[in-house]
Amino acid sequence: MARASQTETAVLGALSFMPMTGYALREAIRDVLGHFWSESFGQIYPALAELEQRGDVRRAGSGRTGASTFDITRAGKARLKELLGQPIQQVPPRNGLMLRLFFGRQLGPLACRSLVLGARAEAERRLAQFDAIRREPPDEETAQDRPYWLLTVSAGEHSARAAIDWADEALAALDELGRSR
Amino acid sequence: MARASQTETAVLGALSFMPMTGYALREAIRDVLGHFWSESFGQIYPALAELEQRGDVRRAGSGRTGASTFDITRAGKARLKELLGQPIQQVPPRNGLMLRLFFGRQLGPLACRSLVLGARAEAERRLAQFDAIRREPPDEETAQDRPYWLLTVSAGEHSARAAIDWADEALAALDELGRSR
DNA sequence: AATATCATGTAACATGTTACATGATTGG
DNA sequence: CCAATCATGTAACATGTTACATGATATT
Numbered sequence: 001m002a003r004a005s006q007t008e009t010a011v012l013g014a015l016s017f018m019p020m021t022g023y024a025l026r027e028a029i030r031d032v033l034g035h036f037w038s039e040s041f042g043q044i045y046p047a048l049a050e051l052e053q054r055g056d057v058r059r060a061g062s063g064r065t066g067a068s069t070f071d072i073t074r075a076g077k078a079r080l081k082e083l084l085g086q087p088i089q090q091v092p093p094r095n096g097l098m099l100r101l102f103f104g105r106q107l108g109p110l111a112c113r114s115l116v117l118g119a120r121a122e123a124e125r126r127l128a129q130f131d132a133i134r135r136e137p138p139d140e141e142t143a144q145d146r147p148y149w150l151l152t153v154s155a156g157e158h159s160a161r162a163a164i165d166w167a168d169e170a171l172a173a174l175d176e177l178g179r180s181r
Numbered sequence: 182m183a184r185a186s187q188t189e190t191a192v193l194g195a196l197s198f199m200p201m202t203g204y205a206l207r208e209a210i211r212d213v214l215g216h217f218w219s220e221s222f223g224q225i226y227p228a229l230a231e232l233e234q235r236g237d238v239r240r241a242g243s244g245r246t247g248a249s250t251f252d253i254t255r256a257g258k259a260r261l262k263e264l265l266g267q268p269i270q271q272v273p274p275r276n277g278l279m280l281r282l283f284f285g286r287q288l289g290p291l292a293c294r295s296l297v298l299g300a301r302a303e304a305e306r307r308l309a310q311f312d313a314i315r316r317e318p319p320d321e322e323t324a325q326d327r328p329y330w331l332l333t334v335s336a337g338e339h340s341a342r343a344a345i346d347w348a349d350e351a352l353a354a355l356d357e358l359g360r361s362r
Numbered sequence: 363a364a365t366a367t368c369a370t371g372t373a374a375c376a377t378g379t380t381a382c383a384t385g386a387t388t389g390g
Numbered sequence: 391c392c393a394a395t396c397a398t399g400t401a402a403c404a405t406g407t408t409a410c411a412t413g414a415t416a417t418t
Contacts, residue, residue: 096269104329148285162343
């Protein structure tokens with residue numbers, strides 16, 4: 001088979017909360033899972049087509065002409081559970097910041113400093129966003145899911161705080177390096 | 182242009198330390214940059230061919246028949262600096278663990294627990310590896326580069342420690358969730 | 363009426379992995 | 391000599407993004 005793309009997991013998972021159009025799926029994934037997941041239209045529409053053919057989602061032609069709201073079927077719910085149980089597919093690491101810092105001598109302490117500063121600012125932004133998510137009023141319907149969501153928020157916070165701590169350490173080290181040169 | 186793949190940066194960067202065969206390049210990238218970067222043969226050989234054509238690397242046919250050691254040219258060194266100065270290409274996030282935890286209610290606290298436990302163990306392994314790297318005796322020739330390398334090691338350590346702290350917190354939360362059900 | 367947004371889909375492109383074919387060299 | 395490893399390269403495949411074509415609906 002091997003057709004088990006993680007896109008299907010994300011799509012089925014999102015639809016397990018509520019029926020949506022493909023367009024809305026993309027927005028939901030961007031806005032809600034954005035910190036740790038992403039999908040583009042070019043992935044979502046073909047995935048929906050295949051899921052429909054397999055009977056995992058159903059097209060409930062609603063609202064405007066041409067637009068269709070997709071709904072997860074009973075089979076789809078079972079498939080989601082199966083997909084979630086499959087081993088995690090690791091993506092090979094590709095950290096552009098670390099690549100640059102590793103060859104940082106070529107760039108010099110100053111350019112490295114600004115790279116680290118940029119990473120620090122980005123981590124601060126993420127932290128603020130997580131804070132905003134935590135402040136969102138809990139929703140009755142999804143109350144049961146909230147503890148799991150908070151697990152992912154917490155992971156993001158730990159990661160962002162680690163990035164900030166590291167950045168401060170790195171900035172100090174780079175300053176030292178700049179002075180002694 | 183747009184030919185500025187980050188593979189070229191990694192290849193030129195590695196060759197800036199010492200001349201190597203394509204095979205050795207792959208090993209060096211895996212062993213040294215492995216925690217934050219990866220390249221496969223299918224990327225390295227075409228990249229070397231193009232860099233050779235542009236005059237950024239030179240093939241110094243050495244050693245055994247058929248094998249060729251690649252050396253960075255003066256132009257290649259300039260190009261490396263240029264590439265390092267280019268904006269970081271962000272890879273869209275795809276964190277399979279978080280995807281599963283977000284839909285964790287479908288899996289239940291126990292299955293989530295084992296996912297988190299796996300992540301924790303992996304972070305511990307990484308931490309041990311970073312420790313080993315730090316203990317490696319410094320090399321005369323690359324002494325100037327070491328401070329930059331240590332920046333990346335430190336980032337890995339911060340990230341791994343954050344993962345462990347998060348995992349412990351998450352395990353406690355999941356236990357709570359399992360009890361109260 | 364014009365513009366912005368919602369919505370679906372596809373085609374072209376970019377990137378990257380895996381598996382294979384092929385052969386040289388080294389160590390036991 | 392034989393197995394393991396070193397070494398080069400390519401082809402097939404998988405994945406994913408971006409840009410485009412097309413049109414409906416909502417907003418001003």
